Amino acid sequence: MAGIKDVARLAGVSPATASRALSGNGSVSARARQAVTSAASELGFIGSYHASSLATGRSRNVGVVLPYVNRWYFSTLLEGANAALMDAGYDLTLYDFQGDRYRETVLGDFLLRKRLDGVIAVSLQLNEHEVKQILSAGIPVVGVGGPLPGMATIRTDDPGIGRQATEHLISLGHTRIAHIGGEHEVGRYFKISTGRRVGYEEAMADAGLPLRDAWSLVSDYTLNDAYAQAKHLLANAAERPTAIFAASDEMAAGALLAARDLGLRIPDELSVIGVDGHEMGEVLGLTTIDQFARQQGTRAVDRLLAQLKPGAEPTEPADELVQTRFIVRSSTAAPYIRARSR
Amino acid sequence: MAGIKDVARLAGVSPATASRALSGNGSVSARARQAVTSAASELGFIGSYHASSLATGRSRNVGVVLPYVNRWYFSTLLEGANAALMDAGYDLTLYDFQGDRYRETVLGDFLLRKRLDGVIAVSLQLNEHEVKQILSAGIPVVGVGGPLPGMATIRTDDPGIGRQATEHLISLGHTRIAHIGGEHEVGRYFKISTGRRVGYEEAMADAGLPLRDAWSLVSDYTLNDAYAQAKHLLANAAERPTAIFAASDEMAAGALLAARDLGLRIPDELSVIGVDGHEMGEVLGLTTIDQFARQQGTRAVDRLLAQLKPGAEPTEPADELVQTRFIVRSSTAAPYIRARSR
DNA sequence: ACACTGAGTGGAAGCCGTTCCAGAAATTTC
DNA sequence: GAAATTTCTGGAACGGCTTCCACTCAGTGT
Numbered sequence: 006m007a008g009i010k011d012v013a014r015l016a017g018v019s020p021a022t023a024s025r026a027l028s029g030n031g032s033v034s035a036r037a038r039q040a041v042t043s044a045a046s047e048l049g050f051i052g053s054y055h056a057s058s059l060a061t062g063r064s065r066n067v068g069v070v071l072p073y074v075n076r077w078y079f080s081t082l083l084e085g086a087n088a089a090l091m092d093a094g095y096d097l098t099l100y101d102f103q104g105d106r107y108r109e110t111v112l113g114d115f116l117l118r119k120r121l122d123g124v125i126a127v128s129l130q131l132n133e134h135e136v137k138q139i140l141s142a143g144i145p146v147v148g149v150g151g152p153l154p155g156m157a158t159i160r161t162d163d164p165g166i167g168r169q170a171t172e173h174l175i176s177l178g179h180t181r182i183a184h185i186g187g188e189h190e191v192g193r194y195f196k197i198s199t200g201r202r203v204g205y206e207e208a209m210a211d212a213g214l215p216l217r218d219a220w221s222l223v224s225d226y227t228l229n230d231a232y233a234q235a236k237h238l239l240a241n242a243a244e245r246p247t248a249i250f251a252a253s254d255e256m257a258a259g260a261l262l263a264a265r266d267l268g269l270r271i272p273d274e275l276s277v278i279g280v281d282g283h284e285m286g287e288v289l290g291l292t293t294i295d296q297f298a299r300q301q302g303t304r305a306v307d308r309l310l311a312q313l314k315p316g317a318e319p320t321e322p323a324d325e326l327v328q329t330r331f332i333v334r335s336s337t338a339a340p341y342i343r344a345r346s347r
Numbered sequence: 348m349a350g351i352k353d354v355a356r357l358a359g360v361s362p363a364t365a366s367r368a369l370s371g372n373g374s375v376s377a378r379a380r381q382a383v384t385s386a387a388s389e390l391g392f393i394g395s396y397h398a399s400s401l402a403t404g405r406s407r408n409v410g411v412v413l414p415y416v417n418r419w420y421f422s423t424l425l426e427g428a429n430a431a432l433m434d435a436g437y438d439l440t441l442y443d444f445q446g447d448r449y450r451e452t453v454l455g456d457f458l459l460r461k462r463l464d465g466v467i468a469v470s471l472q473l474n475e476h477e478v479k480q481i482l483s484a485g486i487p488v489v490g491v492g493g494p495l496p497g498m499a500t501i502r503t504d505d506p507g508i509g510r511q512a513t514e515h516l517i518s519l520g521h522t523r524i525a526h527i528g529g530e531h532e533v534g535r536y537f538k539i540s541t542g543r544r545v546g547y548e549e550a551m552a553d554a555g556l557p558l559r560d561a562w563s564l565v566s567d568y569t570l571n572d573a574y575a576q577a578k579h580l581l582a583n584a585a586e587r588p589t590a591i592f593a594a595s596d597e598m599a600a601g602a603l604l605a606a607r608d609l610g611l612r613i614p615d616e617l618s619v620i621g622v623d624g625h626e627m628g629e630v631l632g633l634t635t636i637d638q639f640a641r642q643q644g645t646r647a648v649d650r651l652l653a654q655l656k657p658g659a660e661p662t663e664p665a666d667e668l669v670q671t672r673f674i675v676r677s678s679t680a681a682p683y684i685r686a687r688s689r
Numbered sequence: 690a691c692a693c694t695g696a697g698t699g700g701a702a703g704c705c706g707t708t709c710c711a712g713a714a715a716t717t718t719c
Numbered sequence: 720g721a722a723a724t725t726t727c728t729g730g731a732a733c734g735g736c737t738t739c740c741a742c743t744c745a746g747t748g749t
Contacts, residue, residue, distance in 0.1 A: 006461075008706085009705070010706095020705090020707090020730095021729055022729075023706095024707055024708085025728090032725090032727060033727070034726080034728090053460075053704080054462035055397045055705080056704070058706095059401050059705080059706075059707095059734050059735070060707040060734055074416070074422050074429065075422035075425070075426050080417035084416050084417050087416065087441065087443040087445070088443075088445060088448075088449070091442075091449050091452055098438050099411075099425075100429075100439075101429040101430075101433075103426065103429070103430060107433050111433075118395075119396055120396035120438075228626070229629055259630065262631070285571070288571050350735060351735070352735080352736095360698080361698070361699045363698070363700075363701095367697090367698090370736095370737080372738085373697085373738080374696055375696095375697070375698090394735085394736070395735050398736045398737090399736050400704095401736075402703080402735080402738080
């Protein structure tokens with residue numbers, strides 16, 4: 006394997022000049038640059054990643070930490086981050102917590118090995134000690150999905166989303182509106198789901214509509230679980246809501262399938278609205294609020310790389326809201342009034 | 348930041364001994380080891396990843412290359428690989444081609460920087476030049492999803508899967524069976540889809556059943572596209588097949604939704620079978636062939652790490668078949684015979 | 690007692706680029 | 720045309736850990 010010394014020798018210059026010519030740092034005469042580059046390509050020279058990282062202290066490598074790769078939101082965001090990093094010539098090191106299974110391992114062992122230039126942490130709720138731990142490593146972090154004290158963050162306005170979705174249903178004339186979201190309590194992760202639930206509750210309260218415990222479902226964000234919950238919810242005709250606001254499109258799809266299996270007509274007998282912008286929603290005719298997951302990924306990368314630019318000074322960590330888009334499809338409509346239509 | 352020299356000094360030994368004590372290579376007296384480890388933890392010492400990689404030539408880092416992170420099969424396999432790598436203390440560097448968009452970049456720039464101990468290439472069809480390129484980097488590769496000349500591989504028996512799925516439908520009494528799969532031609536990727544299609548065609552031929560061009564659909568493996576294709580296929584009642592074999596569960600789901608939107612009863616008027624073992628299949632009642640994507644990921648890691656063990660000698664690259672499991676649910680049944688049931 | 694192991698240790702030479710420093714060469718300035 | 724810059728260049732010192740080599744010393748065998 007050819008090293009930079011070999012290149013230098015063949016080009017008739019010193020390793021120092023060869024290094025400058027190849028990296029573009031420092032000034033090199035046109036002739037020397039030409040000689041070096043052609044020597045390098047002749048030898049098929051590829052610089053040693055580790056040697057250069059050791060010498061410069063930068064690794065052109067960003068870590069992405071998330072709780073589940075195989076959930077739509079995360080994998081889509083990851084795809085966006087991957088594209089942006091690749092365009093910038095950065096590697097992406099993936100850390101999938103798999104719930105909480107690898108939480109300690111990632112936080113303790115992996116993140117601290119001084120091998121990443123920066124970290125993007127998605128839907129990750131850190132406690133004080135963990136924040137300290139990461140900041141002590143001295144690498145920039147961008148958090149996605151919730152406020153992370155002392156760090157740059159990107160997030161959606163979850164109470165706003167919950168409110169918007171709920172108000173859409175209310176404006177259609179619904180009064181019996183259920184919600185399927187994540188856990189109530191402030192857990193280890195960002196309280197996305199809580200945020201959306203809060204928006205739902207506020208919108209209901211503002212409209213003077215009743216909240217019922219039975220209509221406030223907690224799910225693990227999977228289609229299957231939402232299906233099961235919705236089926237149970239909808240089984241009792243008397244207690245049945247006329248609309249469901251699900252905190253994700255996958256859960257909304259579960260609700261839709263449950264309704265179908267119960268023989269309910271959509272949207273006449275049940276309106277459903279989700280959040281995400283999942284492609285599947287097109288086919289299902291699902292009304293949703295697109296949160297542009299892919300763009301969240303690219304945006305997180307942009308902000309992280311901005312912090313990594315040589316000149317860049319530690320701007321105070323800003324909290325940035327990402328845009329969303331309301332998409333009305335055929336899963337929501339005015340409630341079907343038996344009396345009127347007969 | 349404390350370096351190993353600081354640890355050595357505090358422990359009263361040389362850096363050489365400190366290194367041996369911490370890495371476990373070479374012999375160190377119990378007393379020295381004790382002194383070093385306590386000095387290390389007192390100083391909060393974390394070894395420099397790049398320095399150690401440079402010195403040893405190994406980086407405890409494996410690359411995973413795949414065409415789409417946000418497709419069920421790939422993200423599930425990735426999750427498995429991630430878990431296995433994390434357990435072994437390895438980092439995972441992700442390269443998502445995003446179709447072919449980053450193909451050249453990944454192959455040319457990233458893979459060759461001597462920064463990975465090994466590579467797992469999923470559903471990646473390499474041409475001769477590319478194989479040579481990768482092998483020239485001298486790092487072990489495990490291919491998943493198809494035979495890769497000269498490399499260790501893991502794959503499903505796709506013709507067998509296609510045959511099994513088709514024979515299931517035939518044994519139920521179907522004769523009008525359509526297939527939705529990937530592209531016919533040998534593309535840049537593994538010919539999974541082609542393999543499954545071949546199995547389908549063979550099974551049909553063996554049973555003396557007719558193949559029709561109109562019943563052989565090519566899709567891009569997304570739910571939405573399969574939905575569109577199936578809707579078109581099923582629209583014409585006269586030409587309609589009584590069963591569809593889809594090469595993936597997401598496509599099968601698309602077909603199911605299309606059938607539902609056309610008012611067809613499942614499985615009476617249409618049987619559908621998929622391949623994957625997607626969780627969503629439980630709710631849809633989808634008959635499928637589970638290919639244990641997650642295990643494919645862990646297995647690929649196991650085989651790769653076996654090659655990385657110090658002692659391990661380059662065994663000849665074996666081609667390994669992964670198991671599958673047939674799961675019968677409610678989306679397949681005997682065809683509904685109008686004449687008989689009236 | 691005497692040569693013979695083998696565990697344990699420190700010194701120093703790597704691994705392979707990058708960059709500081711100082712000096713040489715080419716420009717520019719007046 | 721001399722002085723002042725600016726551009727280029729090579730030597731050498733890093734970056735931080737690992738490991739080869741040589742050597743000490745305690746334990747083994749006879």
